[in-house]
Amino acid sequence: xxxxxxxxxxxxxxxxxxxxxxxxxxxxxxxxxxxxxxxxxxxxxxxxxxxxxxxxxxxxxxxxxxxxxxxxxxxxxxxxxxxxxxxxxxxxxxxxxxxxxxxxxxxxxxxxxxxxxx
Numbered sequence: 001x002x003x004x005x006x007x008x009x010x011x012x013x014x015x016x017x018x019x020x021x022x023x024x025x026x027x028x029x030x031x032x033x034x035x036x037x038x039x040x041x042x043x044x045x046x047x048x049x050x051x052x053x054x055x056x057x058x059x060x061x062x063x064x065x066x067x068x069x070x071x072x073x074x075x076x077x078x079x080x081x082x083x084x085x086x087x088x089x090x091x092x093x094x095x096x097x098x099x100x101x102x103x104x105x106x107x108x109x110x111x112x113x114x115x116x117x118x
Contacts, residue, residue, distance in 0.1 A: 003092035007080030031059030
């Protein structure tokens, strides 16, 4: 199966769930146009409180739909955008590889809240 984007989402405010959109625009070095986490410097409220001048390394949040499948098998029904992701993919192993030029984006780190042991 080839990799594909199954959903995109954004929110202008800091909310856990992000509304699905028909399309989003990725701005190089900034993130998702119109999303609360877009910018050169940090936007996550806890990080802003510590040092608002630190670089924003969390501009775009990706989650693989296979995680939704795993959660559903465990009895939790979670859909695209409900864990704050901007982009939901299927067939793209976000945990096992670093995305490279020509891919969707550069994957810089895993979200430590979901993958603390990864």
